[in-house]
Amino acid sequence: MNFPILSSLILLPTVGAFFLFFTKGNKKNNFTVKYVALFTSFVNFLLSIYLWILFDQSTSDFQFVEQRVWIKDFINYKVGVDGISILFILLTTFITPLCILSVNNSIKERLSEFLIAVLIMESFMIGVFCSLDLVIFYLFFEAGLIPMFLIIGIWGGARRVYSAFKFFLYTLLGSVLMLVAIITIYWLTGTTDVIELYSLGIETKYQNLLWLAFFSSFAVKTPMWPVHTWLPDAHVEAPTAGSVLLAAILLKMAGYGFIRFSLGLFPAASEVFTPLIYTLSVIAIIFTSFIALMQEDMKKLIAYSSVAHMGYVTLGIFTIQQQGIEGSIIQMISHGLVSAALFLCVGVVYDRMHSRLIDTYGGIVSIIPKYSVLFMLFTLAALGLPGTSGFVGEFLILMGAFKDNFLVAVVASVGVIIGAAYMLWLYKRVIFGKLINNDLKKMIDLNRSESIILTSLAIPTLFFGFYPDPLINTIEVSISDLIETYNFRLASKM
Amino acid sequence: MTNLQLVFPEIFLSLSIMFLLILGVFKKDSSKIIQNLSLAVLLITAVITFNETIGINEVKLFNNSIIIDYLSSLMKIVTLLATFLVLIISSNYLRTFKIFKIEYPILILSSVLGMMIMINSNDLIVFYMGLELQSLALYVLATFNRDQIKSSEAGLKYFVLSALSSGLLLYGCSLIYGFTGSTNFNVIANQLGSSEYAITFGIVFILVGLAFKISAVPFHMWAPDVYEGSPTSVTLFFTMVPKVAALSVFIRFLYVPFLDLIDQWQMILVFLSIASMLFGAIAAIGQTNLKRLVAYSSIGHVGYALAGVATGTNEGMQSSVIYIIIYILMNLGLFSCLLMMKRENQYYEKIDDLSGLSKNHPMLALSLMVILFSLAGIPPLAGFFAKFYVFKSVIEQSMYFLAIVGLLSTVVAAFYYLRLIKIMYFDKEKEKYDTDHGFWLKFSLTFSTLLILFYFIFPSQLIEVVSRINII
Numbered sequence: 001m002n003f004p005i006l007s008s009l010i011l012l013p014t015v016g017a018f019f020l021f022f023t024k025g026n027k028k029n030n031f032t033v034k035y036v037a038l039f040t041s042f043v044n045f046l047l048s049i050y051l052w053i054l055f056d057q058s059t060s061d062f063q064f065v066e067q068r069v070w071i072k073d074f075i076n077y078k079v080g081v082d083g084i085s086i087l088f089i090l091l092t093t094f095i096t097p098l099c100i101l102s103v104n105n106s107i108k109e110r111l112s113e114f115l116i117a118v119l120i121m122e123s124f125m126i127g128v129f130c131s132l133d134l135v136i137f138y139l140f141f142e143a144g145l146i147p148m149f150l151i152i153g154i155w156g157g158a159r160r161v162y163s164a165f166k167f168f169l170y171t172l173l174g175s176v177l178m179l180v181a182i183i184t185i186y187w188l189t190g191t192t193d194v195i196e197l198y199s200l201g202i203e204t205k206y207q208n209l210l211w212l213a214f215f216s217s218f219a220v221k222t223p224m225w226p227v228h229t230w231l232p233d234a235h236v237e238a239p240t241a242g243s244v245l246l247a248a249i250l251l252k253m254a255g256y257g258f259i260r261f262s263l264g265l266f267p268a269a270s271e272v273f274t275p276l277i278y279t280l281s282v283i284a285i286i287f288t289s290f291i292a293l294m295q296e297d298m299k300k301l302i303a304y305s306s307v308a309h310m311g312y313v314t315l316g317i318f319t320i321q322q323q324g325i326e327g328s329i330i331q332m333i334s335h336g337l338v339s340a341a342l343f344l345c346v347g348v349v350y351d352r353m354h355s356r357l358i359d360t361y362g363g364i365v366s367i368i369p370k371y372s373v374l375f376m377l378f379t380l381a382a383l384g385l386p387g388t389s390g391f392v393g394e395f396l397i398l399m400g401a402f403k404d405n406f407l408v409a410v411v412a413s414v415g416v417i418i419g420a421a422y423m424l425w426l427y428k429r430v431i432f433g434k435l436i437n438n439d440l441k442k443m444i445d446l447n448r449s450e451s452i453i454l455t456s457l458a459i460p461t462l463f464f465g466f467y468p469d470p471l472i473n474t475i476e477v478s479i480s481d482l483i484e485t486y487n488f489r490l491a492s493k494m
Numbered sequence: 495m496t497n498l499q500l501v502f503p504e505i506f507l508s509l510s511i512m513f514l515l516i517l518g519v520f521k522k523d524s525s526k527i528i529q530n531l532s533l534a535v536l537l538i539t540a541v542i543t544f545n546e547t548i549g550i551n552e553v554k555l556f557n558n559s560i561i562i563d564y565l566s567s568l569m570k571i572v573t574l575l576a577t578f579l580v581l582i583i584s585s586n587y588l589r590t591f592k593i594f595k596i597e598y599p600i601l602i603l604s605s606v607l608g609m610m611i612m613i614n615s616n617d618l619i620v621f622y623m624g625l626e627l628q629s630l631a632l633y634v635l636a637t638f639n640r641d642q643i644k645s646s647e648a649g650l651k652y653f654v655l656s657a658l659s660s661g662l663l664l665y666g667c668s669l670i671y672g673f674t675g676s677t678n679f680n681v682i683a684n685q686l687g688s689s690e691y692a693i694t695f696g697i698v699f700i701l702v703g704l705a706f707k708i709s710a711v712p713f714h715m716w717a718p719d720v721y722e723g724s725p726t727s728v729t730l731f732f733t734m735v736p737k738v739a740a741l742s743v744f745i746r747f748l749y750v751p752f753l754d755l756i757d758q759w760q761m762i763l764v765f766l767s768i769a770s771m772l773f774g775a776i777a778a779i780g781q782t783n784l785k786r787l788v789a790y791s792s793i794g795h796v797g798y799a800l801a802g803v804a805t806g807t808n809e810g811m812q813s814s815v816i817y818i819i820i821y822i823l824m825n826l827g828l829f830s831c832l833l834m835m836k837r838e839n840q841y842y843e844k845i846d847d848l849s850g851l852s853k854n855h856p857m858l859a860l861s862l863m864v865i866l867f868s869l870a871g872i873p874p875l876a877g878f879f880a881k882f883y884v885f886k887s888v889i890e891q892s893m894y895f896l897a898i899v900g901l902l903s904t905v906v907a908a909f910y911y912l913r914l915i916k917i918m919y920f921d922k923e924k925e926k927y928d929t930d931h932g933f934w935l936k937f938s939l940t941f942s943t944l945l946i947l948f949y950f951i952f953p954s955q956l957i958e959v960v961s962r963i964n965i966i
Contacts, residue, residue, distance in 0.1 A: 139874050154919050161920055172904075183897075184889055186886070
């Protein structure tokens with residue numbers, strides 16, 4: 001394999017953004033601008049599908065590895081994918097074109113700048129998922145702050161400045177400690193190459209502090225209770241496409257980081273801190289579910305439900321069971337699809353009524369039936385109804401949890417019920433009930449691009465709900481290998 | 495003869511200064527010619543320095559009082575080139591205020607001469623001479639817009655406080671001379687053993703003087719006032735060039751004679767560094783004047799550069815040099831933007847004047863945004879790498895406290911950089927600014943922005959250049 005497919009995946013959106021930079025201008029160009037962006041991201045999606053086809057599922061080794069000297073004797077530019085990371089790349093390249101397609105109604109001004117930010121964001125996120133060097137990972141991880149800050153700040157709602165600042169500073173504060181940890185790892189082992197670090201291992205006595213430093217970054221990004229408060233603000237104020245990127249992909253960087261780095265590099269520390277993660281996860285599941293129940297703003301409700309869902313993910317990861325971790329990854333993919341769809345659904349009604357308050361709506365089932373059906377589907381997927389991808393993830397996570405810790409699993413299962421409660425109640429209040437607000441009667445049903453977006457999100461949600469094998473086959477070997485190494489390290493006290 | 499050849503850059507520069515001065519006096523309306531000649535002189539001096547001295551390992555001249563090695567050559571070239579860029583973009587500004595006079599380039603050249611002597615010095619007396627030459631020129635430069643009260647005030651403040659610090663510095667020199675019997679760095683290094691504690695006093699006094707020149711907390715009080723009051727082009731000079739010279743003296747002074755006393759001075763430097771980083775970050779938050787804000791931000795950046803020196807290792811010192819080079823680049827871009835905010839012969843320097851810049855001047859706003867993110871140290875911009883190298887060397891010495899405080903203060907500092915970006919991008923636009931900037935102003939902005947933006951593609955080049963410094 002000589003063709004540098006991963007670097008192309010990373011670079012292509014940036015190249016597209018570069019073109020956009022020179023095509024901006026008057027209103028007429030908006031059309032061109034959008035199609036350039038759409039085309040770029042779509043080609044990138046096809047490329048990532050091609051990557052998935054070429055991907056060899058029978059090995060846990062990193063594939064498509066590219067290595068180039070970047071800073072001599074210090075850092076190599078090294079990228080590669082294994083079963084764990086490839087799905088996230090697919091998710092990124094799948095969601096981005098949909099985001100670009102969705103800007104039709106919501107972004108009125110400075111469209112080309114917005115698309116540039118989205119495309120550059122895509123580059124950075126793909127970079128995060130395939131970098132095999134800690135410094136490169138950190139670079140991509142942090143760089144993503146810039147476009148997201150601008151997306152929230154320039155195109156956001158009324159309190160956008162506050163939210164953008166909160167988002168940026170929270171994340172930055174979490175991440176700087178990770179930088180200290182990365183440099184310390186370099187100092188301890190003489191390398192920042194992830195593959196080498198996997199085989200070298202890190203001495204147990206250093207692991208706890210390093211783990212905590214990484215945790216501080218990932219916990220903010222996940223977000224875990226109690227550092228989740230930036231998320232509802234950021235979501236509420238971000239434009240629809242921004243919320244989608246944030247929920248669908250940005251949050252997954254932390255989950256991915258937990259699996260790749262916390263479990264992979266610091267097994268002893270992970271074992272020590274598992275109770276901490278369990279506690280925080282369970283609090284996130286129960287506590288934020290109750291908060292979600294009380295929300296009056298639709299976007300805020302979905303944002304809190306994201307926190308709860310990510311609680312399942314962290315819980316699943318730290319069960320260190322095959323099912324648990326598989327479930328976590330599938331839950332992340334599914335949440336990527338479903339939360340993206342839910343935010344888009346909110347975006348659809350928001351574009352028409354300019355209100356996100358649940359009170360505004362009610363009884364719109366007969367006015368916009370197509371919308372109501374799709375919204376129903378995603379609501380059910382979010383609460384984990386069998387037959388949707390949400391069920392597969394949640395079920396596997398709980399199965400893993402029951403194997404590891406009965407009490408935690410029971411409490412987490414209770415969360416499923418509350419999850420069902422707030423999602424169904426949301427649906428009931430928005431779609432059913434009496435039609436009181438007369439303005440609602442003027443609402444038009446989904447237009448073409450909205451239907452395309454929501455349908456293309458609905459298909460994988462249902463498909464993987466009934467037939468999750470393609471996902472599980474991809475990740476299975478990598479995860480069993482990960483767990484094996486983990487247990488081996490633990491046994492040999494490394 | 496070889497001796498003179500090695501100091502030929504300094505000789506050439508001083509002869510040129512005298513020649514330009516005479517030319518300026520005898521020829522009327524010659525400010526433009528002098529300006530261009532000064533630029534040529536700077537370039538030629540840089541080229542001579544490059545040709546004559548860059549390959550030389552280490553030579554000491556004039557009874558060991560002057561040292562020519564890679565560190566001094568590199569720092570001199572950086573100083574000369576930075577000065578060249580400062581001069582070239584400041585002429586428009588000076589014309590607007592009708593202070594485009596022959597004295598301006600000549601004063602700048604003399605202060606550069608002083609800095610070159612400082613960088614070369616291997617002896618306390620030579621060092622002090624260079625320091626005074628550069629300071630005296632800088633006092634006058636600060637008051638250059640003499641019809642404005644603020645400028646005169648800035649110059650006077652700078653003069654009084656700087657004289658005080660020079661006094662302290664001189665007292666430190668005399669203490670060291672008294673206890674070691676010599677002013678030569680190498681002789682001092684050999685005489686250390688006997689009277690360590692007494693010498694520590696001397697070191698402290700000299701560090702106070704140096705910290706003042708480089709505006710590190712708690713000797714920073716002059717910086718905001720002077721930076722605000724001086725003409726913007728002079729402020730640009732202040733924030734960039736003297737710091738290079740002061741940093742290289744810091745390195746030379748601490749690493750050559752006093753490396754064995756690292757236990758004594760390391761704490762002081764760590765304190766200076768932490769205090770500067772934190773204070774620079776926190777105090778900048780409340781500012782409304784851009785030049786004042788830059789002053790505080792430069793205090794913070796000096797803190798990071800000193801963190802590298804505080805490690806007492808070759809690597810740390812190299813990372814400081816990298817930091818200061820990248821910092822110069824970012825400041826150049828920042829001030830190019832400031833110099834572009836002009837409307838009908840008036841320059842705007844309030845933070846609110848940036849409001850909505852992205853609508854009226856998208857390219858200017860974009861460049862400024864890149865520069866500000868880089869100053870905040872966000873990857874993948876150059877500013878991140880500068881901080882990264884510094885903290886890498888700091889952590890390698892297990893100075894975790896310094897590293898963590900430093901990184902946390904970047905988060906605080908990020909706040910006020912973000913605020914500028916917010917004002918540019920999120921706020922309502924105001925009137926447009928003029929767009930008829932000279933070629934050089936546009937050039938320096940584009941040049942610095944592109945270098946900052948694309949530094950990550952070729953990060954090893956700068957490291958290779960700097961890694962040849964070896965003075966321990």
